[in-house]
Amino acid sequence: xxxxxxxxxxxxxxxxxxxxxxxxxxxxxxxxxxxxxxxxxxxxxxxxxxxxxxxxxxxxxxxxxxxxxxxxxxxxxxxxxxxxxxxxxxxxxxxxxxxxxxxxxxxxxxx
Amino acid sequence: xxxxxxxxxxxxxxxxxxxxxxxxxxxxxxxxxxxxxxxxxxxxxxxxxxxxxxxxxxxxxxxxxxxxxxxxxxxxxxxxxxxxxxxxxxxxxxxxxxxxxxxxxxxxxxxxx
Numbered sequence: 001x002x003x004x005x006x007x008x009x010x011x012x013x014x015x016x017x018x019x020x021x022x023x024x025x026x027x028x029x030x031x032x033x034x035x036x037x038x039x040x041x042x043x044x045x046x047x048x049x050x051x052x053x054x055x056x057x058x059x060x061x062x063x064x065x066x067x068x069x070x071x072x073x074x075x076x077x078x079x080x081x082x083x084x085x086x087x088x089x090x091x092x093x094x095x096x097x098x099x100x101x102x103x104x105x106x107x108x109x110x111x
Numbered sequence: 112x113x114x115x116x117x118x119x120x121x122x123x124x125x126x127x128x129x130x131x132x133x134x135x136x137x138x139x140x141x142x143x144x145x146x147x148x149x150x151x152x153x154x155x156x157x158x159x160x161x162x163x164x165x166x167x168x169x170x171x172x173x174x175x176x177x178x179x180x181x182x183x184x185x186x187x188x189x190x191x192x193x194x195x196x197x198x199x200x201x202x203x204x205x206x207x208x209x210x211x212x213x214x215x216x217x218x219x220x221x222x223x224x
Contacts, residue, residue, distance in 0.1 A: 004153070034212065043115070043201050043215030044154070089153060096209035098169055101146075101153035 006102035019077040023090030030092040117216035134202030143185035
């Protein structure tokens with residue numbers, strides 16, 4: 001039973017447009033959420049996080065939105081750039097312990 | 112500043128063989144982790160070490176053992192490798208176990224035949 005689900009295996013977006021990556025979770029105890037980005041043959045790198053006490057966190061072109069009632073979070077990338085093409089993992093934890101990762105969404109940004 | 116270093120990068124084992132994956136971090140982090148990544152499964156936590164001298168099981172600990180050798184090093188041992196352990200293994204570290212980001216190594220691609 002996957003506690004963190006990324007239902008879209010892939011997403012294709014035109015350069016300059018918005019990319020929206022979605023993530024759903026089932027465990028209402030999760031209180032900390034993160035997004036990681038992964039390029040081929042590299043380890044994941046941290047992108048942005050959000051605590052359950054917030055509903056939005058922004059860092060440059062990246063914004064994460066959290067909807068606790070729907071148990072849903074999303075990552076918005078505006079504007080999308082070809083260098084953003086990567087696999088994006090959503091992750092969640094209870095106070096940082098035993099972080100659970102989603103299966104990932106592969107983003108393609110077309111020039 | 113190397114961050115998190117894993118060795119080896121690639122390994123092929125025969126069923127039943129044993130091996131140890133090494134991991135070292137130079138960021139003075141307290142907590143370290145071992146994950147495996149399989150297609151369609153994301154990353155799954157095998158074991159973690161919240162601080163030097165402690166280790167705890169993650170989601171998928173069966174078939175693995177770990178050693179937190181010192182603050183810098185955290186190794187993962189497969190005592191008797193099985194084909195189901197074919198995967199990409201990632202080591203990670205964080206300042207502490209809590210609401211902080213983790214830094215990952217480049218991964219070890221392990222194939223068990």
